[in-house]
Amino acid sequence: MTAPLPKRIIKETERLQTEPVPGISAQPHDDNARYFDVMVQGPDGSCYEGGVFSLELFLPDDYPMTPPRIRFLTRIYHPNIDRLGRICLDVLKNNWSPALQIRTILLSIQALLGAPNPEDPLNEAVAKQWKENQGEAIKTAREWTKLYAQPKQ
Amino acid sequence: MALTDPGRYITSGGQLSNCLARPPRSHFLSLIHRHTFSRCTTQPEFNRATGCFVIDEAAASTSTTPPLTRKRKLDTTTTSAPPTSATAGAEPVRKASKTKQKQVEQVEAALPATPQTLVSDKPMDSDDEVNSVISSDEFGGDADSSVGDVEDFGADDSDVDFDDLPEHDNFETQEKDLKPRKKAFEVDHKVYSPEDIQRQQDDQVAEVSTLLEQPHEDTAILLRYARWNKEKLIEQYMDGQEEVLDKAGLGQDVQKSPPRIETIDGFMCDICCEDGPGLQSLAMKCGHRFCVDCYRQYLDQKIRGEGEAARIKCPGDGCNRVVDAKSLDLLVRTDLTDRYHQLLMRTYVDDKENLKWCPSPNCVYAIECGVKKRDLTRIVPTVQCDCKHSFCFGCTLADHQPCPCALVKLWLKKCADDSETANWISANTKECPKCHSTIEKNGGCNHMTCRKCRNEFCWMCMGVWSEHGTSWYNCNRFEERSGIDARDTQARSRQSLERYLHYYNRYANHEQSARLDKDIFHKTEKKMTLLQSASNMSWIEVQFLEEASQALQRCRQILKWTYAFAYYLARNNETEIFEDNQKNLELAVEDLSEMFEKPTDQLSGLKVEMMDKTTFCNRRRIIVLDDTAKRLKDGVWEFNVDLNKPV
Ligand SMILES: [Zn+2]
Ligand SMILES: [Zn+2]
Ligand SMILES: [Zn+2]
Numbered sequence: 079m080t081a082p083l084p085k086r087i088i089k090e091t092e093r094l095q096t097e098p099v100p101g102i103s104a105q106p107h108d109d110n111a112r113y114f115d116v117m118v119q120g121p122d123g124s125c126y127e128g129g130v131f132s133l134e135l136f137l138p139d140d141y142p143m144t145p146p147r148i149r150f151l152t153r154i155y156h157p158n159i160d161r162l163g164r165i166c167l168d169v170l171k172n173n174w175s176p177a178l179q180i181r182t183i184l185l186s187i188q189a190l191l192g193a194p195n196p197e198d199p200l201n202e203a204v205a206k207q208w209k210e211n212q213g214e215a216i217k218t219a220r221e222w223t224k225l226y227a228q229p230k231q
Numbered sequence: 232m233a234l235t236d237p238g239r240y241i242t243s244g245g246q247l248s249n250c251l252a253r254p255p256r257s258h259f260l261s262l263i264h265r266h267t268f269s270r271c272t273t274q275p276e277f278n279r280a281t282g283c284f285v286i287d288e289a290a291a292s293t294s295t296t297p298p299l300t301r302k303r304k305l306d307t308t309t310t311s312a313p314p315t316s317a318t319a320g321a322e323p324v325r326k327a328s329k330t331k332q333k334q335v336e337q338v339e340a341a342l343p344a345t346p347q348t349l350v351s352d353k354p355m356d357s358d359d360e361v362n363s364v365i366s367s368d369e370f371g372g373d374a375d376s377s378v379g380d381v382e383d384f385g386a387d388d389s390d391v392d393f394d395d396l397p398e399h400d401n402f403e404t405q406e407k408d409l410k411p412r413k414k415a416f417e418v419d420h421k422v423y424s425p426e427d428i429q430r431q432q433d434d435q436v437a438e439v440s441t442l443l444e445q446p447h448e449d450t451a452i453l454l455r456y457a458r459w460n461k462e463k464l465i466e467q468y469m470d471g472q473e474e475v476l477d478k479a480g481l482g483q484d485v486q487k488s489p490p491r492i493e494t495i496d497g498f499m500c501d502i503c504c505e506d507g508p509g510l511q512s513l514a515m516k517c518g519h520r521f522c523v524d525c526y527r528q529y530l531d532q533k534i535r536g537e538g539e540a541a542r543i544k545c546p547g548d549g550c551n552r553v554v555d556a557k558s559l560d561l562l563v564r565t566d567l568t569d570r571y572h573q574l575l576m577r578t579y580v581d582d583k584e585n586l587k588w589c590p591s592p593n594c595v596y597a598i599e600c601g602v603k604k605r606d607l608t609r610i611v612p613t614v615q616c617d618c619k620h621s622f623c624f625g626c627t628l629a630d631h632q633p634c635p636c637a638l639v640k641l642w643l644k645k646c647a648d649d650s651e652t653a654n655w656i657s658a659n660t661k662e663c664p665k666c667h668s669t670i671e672k673n674g675g676c677n678h679m680t681c682r683k684c685r686n687e688f689c690w691m692c693m694g695v696w697s698e699h700g701t702s703w704y705n706c707n708r709f710e711e712r713s714g715i716d717a718r719d720t721q722a723r724s725r726q727s728l729e730r731y732l733h734y735y736n737r738y739a740n741h742e743q744s745a746r747l748d749k750d751i752f753h754k755t756e757k758k759m760t761l762l763q764s765a766s767n768m769s770w771i772e773v774q775f776l777e778e779a780s781q782a783l784q785r786c787r788q789i790l791k792w793t794y795a796f797a798y799y800l801a802r803n804n805e806t807e808i809f810e811d812n813q814k815n816l817e818l819a820v821e822d823l824s825e826m827f828e829k830p831t832d833q834l835s836g837l838k839v840e841m842m843d844k845t846t847f848c849n850r851r852r853i854i855v856l857d858d859t860a861k862r863l864k865d866g867v868w869e870f871n872v873d874l875n876k877p878v
C-alpha cells in the first residue's frame with residue numbers, strides 16, 4: 079500500500095474511536111489501515127442476545143465508490159449469512175452509496191441480526207428451517223450463540 | 232453450426248474421387264436397393280476421438296463486414312445530432328429489399344422434380360427470367376412433381392401476374408401492394424440506422440413532453456422508466472403524477488434552480504471528506520451536494536464499470552433521484568457522455584419488443600419487425616439487415632428457416648449433448664460400400680464414384696446413387712423399422728439413436744458440404760481469373776459461377792435445417808409432402824454441386840446448363856420454404872415435442 083490513506087478513511091477511522099457506536103467496535107490493523115477487526119454485539123431481545131460476533135472488514139482501493147468487504151468470522155445461525163460468513167445485505171450490494179460509511183454499514187448488520195429475513199436467503203437450509211419451524215430455528219440460533227459467540231474472558 | 236478445421240477432411244492417399252461422371256438417365260431405375268440405416272451406423276473405422284464438432288451459428292450464413300464499426304457510428308451520432316433536430320440529415324427509412332423473392336410463381340407448383348434445360352443464355356438476376364421462359368405445357372408434366380406443391384399453391388396466388396413489380400419508395404404502399412404476393416416465409420421488416428433510432432426517441436420525447444407539460448430531460452427519464460411504453464406512462468401519470476415522478480427518480484425538488492457547478496463556503500463533501508476553499512461541487516434538484524471529483528468518479532464507475540445509464544441514481548444514501556443528461560454533460564468529458572448515450576440507445580432498442588439489433592459483429596443497424604414471441608410457433612421470422620446478414624428476428628440466431636426457433640434450440644442442445652455419439656458417423660472418410668477402399672471427400676457433392684470399382688453411391692446413406700432420382704427411394708426419409716418388440720427397450724433405444732443419427736448425419740453433412748462447395752468455388756474462381764486474363768474473357772462470363780455458389784450455400788443451409796425440422800416432425804398425412812419437397816431440393820442441389828466440381832476448362836461450356844440448374848435450385852428452395860411456412864402458419868405440422876415449452 080504505497081498510496082497515502084484518503085482523507086475520508088482517516089476521518090472515518092478517527093470518528094469510530096472518538097464517537098463509538100454502542101455495541102459495535104472497529105479497530106484498524108497497525109500494518110494495514112484498510113483492514114479492520116470488528117466486534118458486533120447481538121441485539122437485545124434477539125436470539126443472538128448476549129453473543130459477541132467478530133467480523134473482518136476490508137476497504138478496497140476504490141472505496142467509497144465500491145462498498146467495504148465484510149464477513150463474519152464467528153459461526154452464526156442466520157438465514158442471510160452463509161457458512162463462510164458472507165452476508166446478504168442490500169446496502170453491501172445494489173444499494174451501496176458512496177455516502178454510506180463503515181459505521182452505517184455495521185449498524186445495518188446489527189439490525190439484520192435483530193430481523194432475519196428468510197424470504198431473501200443466502201443460506202437455503204437455515205432459511206427453510208426458519209420458515210417451516212421458526213421456534214426450532216430460533217432455538218438453534220440461541221444454542222449457536224452460546225456455543226460460538228461467547229465474549230472472551 | 233460449422234465444422235472446424237476443413238483441412239482435417241482431406242485424407243491423404245485416398246483412392247477414390249467423387250463425382251467423376253453422372254450416369255446416363257437410362258441407368259436409373261435399374262437397381263433396386265432398399266437401403267437400411269444400419270449400413271451407415273456400422274461403419275467401424277471412424278473413431279470418435281478424431282471427430283470434433285464445434286457450434287458456430289454465425290458461420291452458416293453469409294456474413295459481411297459493414298464499413299463502420301458500431302461504436303464509431305454511434306459515437307458520431309451522439310456527438311453530432313442534437314436531440315431536437317429531427318430532420319437534420321434525415322435519411323429515408325431503409326426498407327428491406329425483397330425484390331429477389333417478391334414474385335409469386337404459381338408455375339412452381341407444377342415444376343417437375345428433375346431439372347429442365349431452359350433455353351436462355353441471359354444471365355439470371357431474378358426469378359423473372361425464368362417465369363418468362365417456362366411454357367405452359369410444362370405444368371403438371373412430370374410424375375415426380377410433388378402433389379403437395381400443386382395442391383397448395385393455386386388458391387390465394389391465382390391472380391398473380393409475372394410482370395416486374397415497380398420499386399416503391401414508400402414502404403406503406405409497398406406493403407399494401409405486396410400483401411397478396413408476399414411469400415408465407417417472408418415477414419415485413421425495416422432496417423434502422425443509429426440516427427433513425429435516435430430520431431425515434433427524440434420524436435417520442437417531444438410528443439410526450441408536450442402532453443405531460445414536463446421538460447424534455449424529465450420526459451426522457453419518465454419514458455425510460457416506463458420502458459418506452461407511452462400509453463402506459465400517460466395513463467399512470469394521469470392516475471398519480473406525484474407517484475410516477477417519484478418512482479421514475481424525479482421526486483420532490485428541494486432546490487428549484489437547475490443544477491450547476493458551484494463553489495460554496497464551508498462545504499464538505501460527504502464522499503471524500505474534502506472541505507478546502509474553492510472546492511467545486513454540484514447538487515441535483517434533490518439537494519444532495521457532492522464535489523465534482525467524487526461525482527466524476529461515481530459516474531465513471533456507473534457508466535464504464537457497470538454499463539448503467541438510464542437509472543443512475545444520485546450518490547446520496549437512499550436517494551432515488553436519477554442523474555439527468557444535462558447534469559452529466561456538466562460533469563464529465565465527452566467520451567463518457569458518448570458511452571452514456573450509446574447505452575441509452577441500447578436500452579431503448581432492448582426495451583422495444585419490435586426492435587432488435589442486428590447480431591452481426593460490428594453492425595450498427597437495428598431491425599423492426601412486428602412478430603411477437605407468442606407467434607414463434609407459427610412463423611420463422613427471417614429478416615435481412617442492410618449489412619446483408621440474414622437472421623431470425625425471434626432468436627437472433629443466423630437464418631434457420633424453415634425450422635421454428637423452439638426446435639432450433641432443442642436441436643442445438645441435443646447436438647451439443649450428443650456430440651460424442653454423433654461424431655464418428657459424420658467423419659470425413661468412409662469406405663466404398665462395394666469394394667471397401669477408403670474414400671476421401673473433398674467437394675460438396677454427395678454423389679460419389681469409386682475410382683477402383685466404379686461403384687456410384689450416395690455419401691449420406693451409402694446407398695446406390697442411381698436409385699436417388701426415383702420416387703420410391705428416400706435418402707432423406709428415416710424408415711422406421713417395423714416388427715420391433717415394444718418391450719425390448721434396448722432395441723427401442725437403438726432405434727431412437729439410429730433415427731437421431733439419420734437426421735444428424737444429413738444435417739451435419741449439408742453444413743460441411745456447403746463449406747466444401749465454397750472451397751471449390753474459391754479455387755475455381757482463382758483459376759477462372761487466370762483464364763480470363765489469359766484469354767480476354769469478360770468478367771461477366773464467370774459471374775454465373777458465383778451465383779451458383781450462392782445458390783448452393785443458401786439451399787444447403789435450408790436443407791440442413793429441414794433435417795432438424797424433420798427430426799421433430801411427427802408423422803402424419805402431411806409429412807410425405809415435406810419429405811418430397813426436401814428430396815427434390817436435395818436432388819437439385821446435388822446436381823448443381825456436381826457440375827461445380829467439373830474441371831475448369833469444361834466449366835464455360837456448362838454455363839447455360841449451370842445457370843438453369845441454379846435457377847431451378849432457387850425455385851425448389853422457395854417451394855420448400857413457402858410450403859413449410861404455410862403449413863406451420865396453419866398449424867398443420869405435428870411435432871413430437873411441445874413448441875411452447877421453454878428449453
Ligand atoms: Zn468529494
Ligand atoms: Zn440526491
Ligand atoms: Zn447488420
Ligand SMILES: [Zn+2]
Pocket residue numbers: 623624625626627628631635636639
Ligand atoms: Zn429463431
Ligand SMILES: [Zn+2]
Pocket residue numbers: 663664665666667668681682683684685686
Ligand atoms: Zn469401390
Ligand SMILES: [Zn+2]
Pocket residue numbers: 689690691692693694699706707
Ligand atoms: Zn442417399
